[in-house]
Amino acid sequence: MLAGCTGGSGTDGDGDTTGRPDATGDVLPASQVDPLVAALPQESVGAVPTMRLADGLVPPTNAWFSGLVFGDQPQPVFPFPFSFQLTDDGFAAGLPMPVASEKAIVGPALPDVTLDVGATATEVSAYDKVSVTVAHLDGDTVLGHTTVAEGSPLVSYTAASAQTDTLGAAVTSTGDGRGTLTVGDATWGVVVTGGDLDGTSVRLDEGGSVVLVPVPDGATDDQVGTVLDAAASPLVSVTTGHRASGSGSSAVSTTELGYETAAGGDTLLVSAPHMGGSATGGDTGLSYETIYGTVPLAVGTSLSFDAPVTTASAGLDLSGLGDDQRQQLGDQVRADVASTTEPAADTYFGGKALYRSAMLMQLAEQLGDDASADTLRTSIVDRLDTWTDPSGCETREQECFVYDPAVKGVVGKVASFGSDEFNDHYFHYGYFLYAAGVVAADDPELAERWQPVMDLLAADIASGSGNGSFPDQRAFDPYWSHSWASGYSPFADGNNQESSSEAVTAYAGLSLWAAATGDDALGGEASWMLSSEASSALAYWLNPDLSGPTADGYDHAIVSLTWGGKRDYGTWFSAEPSAIAGIQLIPLAPSSVSYLTSSAAGGAEQIARVVDEAAASGFDAPLGDYVLMYSALQGPDQAAQALSTLADLPESGIDDGNSRAYAMAYVMSAGAR
Template structure:
């Protein structure tokens, strides 16, 4: 939900991909389709890990850790529409279906979907753009009265969600399946009965159609009969509804519609400088699925986009035939250190003086998980610089403060001794929560933003200190498990925040919004996965490191595609008046933040905290210059001015020199609490071309 925050990350251009990938070349991971992991192991013939072989935080690892931690629920999230036995699905694109008194619409794309008092409704969103908004909200063109009184999510996995529709006595009447990327909404009758539609469908061979506004909708029925607005189904019969692309054919989709999607799975492979992601729809035959612009950019040649296109708020969706969505992204390195070897003697002297000064003035650490996490990250970067510059005294001071504070945070029973600087395990909502919440963290908002800073600091501090890593591991592993489990361990949802189809994270825990879930700081998500990779490396968790690099690389590309470097030639941006989109939702995109109307905040929240992994933001000098001009009008003495100088330097050597000159005299009040003048100067000095 991204409330009043400040965030972001960058990557050291001198870091060698070969170094990173030495132990990861040709690493394949397959993730099970359901909450329960599939069996399997390492296939030595193919060097591919199956779901079991690549589990990240299986129950055998986390059960004892959660048992040892203080257990406490800070807030009842009211998972009103969730079947017993399921992990509460916070931070998902469909969370609004589950939590709160009223179900909210969701956006599986290309369709929008919502629950109603007696069934459900669906429709293809109408996409419009204004100066500050791209809208494609809930559009219930087709409503289905199933004669039910309530609904519960009864299953979910990587792409699909199954919803039980119940009568007034709680008896199951039917099941509805929705899936990200699927143009089909399927209702399967668990009892013989009749559906009432709001519009009359007309027969067209073996299927039926109706027009609502400019969109044609199709209907295919198995084991049933259609009579205008009524669909009579036998037990086990199904009604499948779909939107027909304006440039597609209804009969082609009607042929695929009976091939029910019953689940989905995810696999990813790192090979050299490339990551291949495969999203698979489980069906008896070919189905149809839509690819987003970031998929289409590097779509595997085996994927055939042959069924037409749909408009969406993210750009044109191409509709494909098959079961496997396969695409590639370049690897983004989880770099955590600046390369200061190339600095001149004068620069090292200036930086040494500043590091000494900043470490001597380290303020008290905040007690909440957001600002507390940022403070730990800040000091970790100062300690790292001090170590690189061989400043033994200041490095010792910084390490002492870090080890003491992290020692408090990583005490599993800290909550029995104090009311701050500690975590608890919430067995009701299935996650780790700081005892001093911030920005709705007790509602599971922004956990990856918060915990990414902790993991980053711990990973940096313990990279050459196995004993210290072992000391921190019981709690740090739980923070990592909170946002990055993938083993169906029963204690945490798999990949709590990360949406493999969308390619990025969602920040709101319960998503109590009519526009779906949302995320603001794509850059702090990058920091989270960088920190996760650093902690995985320090703690010797190879499966976690591979997963973190996959999420980091995927989110970096989505961040460019939908936040900072979108393709302005796409029709969806006609009428939108800005260079960036700071806040993306399931059903709209806004030139806005949760906390400030200032242009500097719009870009600042997308680059904070400019870690060494943030160089993924580079590569397009003209776009960077345009983004900075819109955000600052040439004025850096304002909130986020430090981070915007660092981002501006990515445009080229002349911009770097200008940014460094400005940074030398930037007033301290414009240096963020997660940054320091030392790191600001060091970053700009190290970014020499």
């Protein structure tokens, strides 16, 4: 990815901080979504959590800051590059100090600097996709608001009335309401506008503000002055825009984040590693050490960065297969069709079963096996007809969806992996969307029949017009270019994502569904999310840059769990190396081929490193079939070896979302590339 930090007028967007980021076109607007929501049964499948959220805001599940909103006690969050946490009377912020071990790079939240504003309660009063604003309350009285954002080192507090607040350490004044304070090894800059500083006391007029900013190590007096100048105006919000340009292999998807301050103009910005290194146009020469390595501090109004366009694919390319391979593959398709079992009733395994059948159907069609293709199509249509009945949950307790009016989202009646707590919705629904997009691609009548529910699954993960029934792009984070899996994020390390590959599959499925229904606005948004997620999957999970000093001691080729405050080599479900790698590959959908074979994926050398580590004890291990399929992307020789190994892999070694035929087809097509 390439990045730029600009000092112009910022990105297109309305600056709204009520949970409505800027979108291109009307993506699933209220006029489209409201009647569909009304047709679903209304029910909270899981217990509704405590919410510290202002009236009128859509609950922001699956956000980097969800821990501020949900649960009995607020959790620390990681705006980047600093940590932020609410206290009994105000807030604390700190610059994490990364420490690496064999299996983790950690940077826990630190309370370097605190501000006591006399609050007795807090609530999130505004948010967009990148920033969040917290109201500090004394009873029903709003004392002031604090805004923090990803990519901004500013902690911005604005007083709602005249007041005197207390810092946790005394400020060494440099005059004009400015100074620095030091706690341990950390130095923070302090800038007061509309008030004054005196030791630990911060006097603010109504509308006055205090901005806190971590001073990078090694900053000279002149550089500290530059930092304080650029931090003078409190951050208000961040707008998000995206656009596509170019064509073919040169096509790119651009994300633009506009950082808006109370006074307008330049502010301090921090670009993440996947954005392409040092931002241009306003480099301060300073940087922060983070769990992601060294990141530059710049001055400007916006960040703009590109990702190569990743295109959703409905099926594998079998054009290079020989007659013998096609015969062998056809025999296995028929065997897999015959051995297909009854699907699961929950949204994860039920969705995976639909996806598996859709991939087998694609293979049968390409191989000219009309009988198998018809059998599979009939089965998929019957099952999707059941799942997409809007009133299904009125008559049964499974294979149906309801709308949760409290947390605002679509939930399957049978929960799995915490889906009733809004965990992993995009993983689950991506499988449904992929299957429906494939099967309905050439059948407008089917697409129309399934739309009342399938459009709601799309809206649950990808609304983009502030429709009020769902948060926009529920899990997707445009700053990091990836999604967050935990609905309520009840963790001291922030939110997290494990399966980068299922995230990519989700937005590929969204793209296929948008194409099947002719929804160009949704298709444009899906392409942006798919391209972004694929690029970040490589940058942070499958081919991360671990060369910096903050990663010294970490001893693995990949990172499998990315959090706000740490990076882990592990999974939620297994300690096996095959699972740790496999969860970054599952389900190896047709759309995976382009990004896993791109230059950013690290080539055969990185694939070999991942496979050698993951399959040291063989491929008959959790998710080992995906590791074996991935190994074929190294080249024809490795593909031939993978095909031979696959023939000896027992049925228990094939994941329930996979099939031996699809695994064979993936390996064969890789060898024919």
